[in-house]
Each structure stands twice: as structure tokens, then as C-alpha cells.
Amino acid sequence: MTRRMWVAVLSLLGLFIALYLTLYKVGAIGQLSCSVGSCETVNTSRWSLLAGQPVAAWGAGLYALILVVALAGVQDARRDAPAIAWALTLLSGWGVLFSGYLTYVELFRIHAICIWCVTSASIITIVFVLSASDLARARRTGRRSAAVHASGQRA
Amino acid sequence: MDAGVGRGGSHLVTPRRGQARAFYLVLAVIAVAGIGALLWLANRPAKAIRTLTVQPTAAQAEGYLAGNPDAPVQVLEFADFQCPACAQFSTLTEPDIRQRLVDQGTVSFRYFDFPLQQHQNSLRASIAAACAADQGKFWPMHDLLFQQQPYWSEERNPRGKFLEYAAQAGVDQSAWKSCYDEQRHLERIMDNSAEGERRGVTSTPTFIIGTQMIAGALAYDQFKALVDTALAHAPARPTAPAASHGDSATPALP
16 A cells, blocks of 8 residues: 555544544543553543643544545545645644644653553654655655656657 | 556556555445444443442541431442542532432432542642531532542642632632641541541442442442432431531431
């Protein structure tokens, strides 16, 4: 599978994790399955809300956006579109920064770790690495196409 | 990684059809599994409650009473103001219990402090509530402490927040401040905690409903079923509706 396909697959996984935590936060799921760490401590802390909405809901929104962009990017017409690669890199880069902040809060402010949050942070980091790599590929391909186009014109 | 790359110019490159098929198949499998898992988690029945039969013994500490002390079913709750599960019980289940069971005179509900050592502000919160109890405002303060738990639990010094809640509960602030600063009710809180230890409480919240001891937050239906069991074994006596959620210091308890 291509990098963008992997990005889509991983963002769908991340979306379900974020939805799971959101449903817990809004009371639709009574108890979090948490084999490692203290998921409920983290998800009931004051840092679990941002602008009045569950942090996990913001995460679900970001994953959904990445998924839509990645799905658009696997279509033949946009397969090498640099705009798609830039969008994926910027969106996932933002996700990495925000996940880094949340991991800091877990470790140094709440003093508890939520295994679902760690999994999500790992997923968005991998998505970012794949997206950055895809961006480098798209730029290389763009330069090669330009060179072929220029040499065709000279001939 | 990009197995589909090849064959000519960039705009002509297409993922192999088989590869695209595998991709959409993987997405579909994850989507179906994910939706199925979420639906199952949202609809699965709550875990069966584990109860322990205990001998009814007189309480040595007074706790904080809501309801008629002579109600046929006596309920004891051992809780920690900083415990998330206690907050969940207090905000989601307890209002129904008060309205349907305590105010109807079926249940007398008694709260005992059981501050856990790993919670930095639990003891301070218990002191804040005890000082509100001096002015007959234990239950409003109890409710505010649990509702606002995320906002004070990580504070280095939550006194300011507690003072705010005391004011909201209608407590005279200057009396509350001197009580809180002197830690006037520390002994009462320790007695409540010792009551829990004496009864074998190890986690919060823990409930004793009649002769059944249950650890963990309960939904209303689970709580009501345990009350019904206790009621079936309670000696017949008339029940009088409770006048209010007073902060009684009546120590006699089964």
C-alpha cells in the first residue's frame, strides 16, 4: 500500500480511539477498558476538556479531517498532488504537537497515563512521519516531471 | 513503500487495482470492527456487582446523615472527595437516590470520609465539607466539591476554590475560614476513616447497604435492587418521610 493509504488506515484507527474516549466523556460508555495506566483519572481531569468540548472530540475531528484528505489523495487524479501532501503533513504535525502537550500533562500534571492516549499519540506520530515522507516523495516527483517537461520542450 | 509507483510520468502513475482493492477492504474491515466495538461498548450491561455480607454493627463514628435516621434501610458510603468514581456516583446517581429513596423515608444515607493517601487534596476537601457542616451546609458543599472536582483536585492549595464553593453553598465565610484554617474537624474525619478501616473498606466509594458491602460506583438501578433486598430483610416498621438532608450527628447506626 502507498504511504497515503497507510495514513488513511491509521487515521481511521485513531478516529475510533478518539470516538471511544469521547463517548466515555459524554457518558455513553460507563467504564473505560484500561489494562495499563489510569485512563479514567486522565479522562476526568480538568485537562480533558478544551473550549468546553472533550479533548478526545477535537482529536476525532482531526483524525476525520486527515482521513478525508488522505482518501482524496489516493485517487489517481491527485496521487502526486503536493497540496495533499502538505495538508497531511501540517495536519498531522499539529496533531503531534498537541499530543506531545497532552503527554506532558499526563506525566507531569496529572501524574497518570492513559494507554488509549499513548496509543493515539503513537498513531499520529507515525501518520506524521508517513506524511512528511510522502511530501518529500511528491516534491521529488514534481521536480522530475518538471525536468521531463522542460527536456520535452527543448526537443 | 509506494508499490504503485512506476510506468512513466507522475500523473500517469496509478496504484495497482489489487492494491487499491486491498486498501478499501482493510478500511472497510476497520470501519465495521470499530463501529461494532463502539456499539457493543455502549450497550453492554454493567458488570455484575460483587457484594460481601457483613455483620450489622453499631457505627463508632457519626458520618453525615441525610434522611430519617430510623428509615428501614441504612446506607453507609465511604468516599473520598478527590476520587473520580465517587464524583461520578455523586453527580449521576445520588440525586435520584435522594429524591426517590431518602426523601421518601425508605433509606437513611450516611456519608463517611475515607480520604486516600494518594490524593493530595482529599483531606483538605473533607475539612472544607466538615466546616460547612458546622453551619448545616454539608450536603450542598459535598455536592459542589464533587461537581467541581476537576477544578480543585490538582491545585497546590485549593483553599480559594473551597471558599468559593462554601460561599455558593450559603456558608458564612469568616466562620468557615477560621474552622478550615484551624483544621477543626480533623479528628472527626479521622474517626470516619477509622470506621471504614474497621469495616474492611479498602477502596472508594464503598457502600454498606443493609448487610451487603459493595465496592465501586453504582448506577441507580443497581443501588435500588440492593435497597430492595435489604428492605425485604428489614424488620417491619412505619416509615416517615425525611424532612430534609440535615447534618445530623446522631451516632446510632446498625
